Amino acid sequence: MPFLRLADKMGVEAAELGTFTDSGMFHVLYGEKTVAYLDMEFLHEGRPPMRLSAAWKPPRYDEPSFPEPKHMGQVLRAMLSRPQYLQ
Numbered sequence: 001m002p003f004l005r006l007a008d009k010m011g012v013e014a015a016e017l018g019t020f021t022d023s024g025m026f027h028v029l030y031g032e033k034t035v036a037y038l039d040m041e042f043l044h045e046g047r048p049p050m051r052l053s054a055a056w057k058p059p060r061y062d063e064p065s066f067p068e069p070k071h072m073g074q075v076l077r078a079m080l081s082r083p084q085y086l087q
Contacts, residue, residue: 007014018028026043028036039046069075 001009004014004016021027024040026036026038026040027034
């Protein structure tokens with residue numbers, strides 16, 4: 001599926017900004033004027049790598065409390081009489 005159609009389907013705004021060529025250069029024009037002309041290797045490999053740190057803490061939830069059923073036999077019969085168990 002073309003990218004613009006996928007973006008439209010997902011409700012995301014997107015626009016075609018240019019075309020890929022085999023020049024190896026990132027060439028940006030504003031009208032007829034060149035406003036950027038960079039080697040693609042520089043864009044992908046020339047910048048220093050980002051050093052990010054992160055710490056994840058798992059969420060903590062209190063254990064739920066449920067009243068203890070008094071008649072387990074009745075509870076079991078009620079559970080087993082549900083339609084999905086009668087097949």
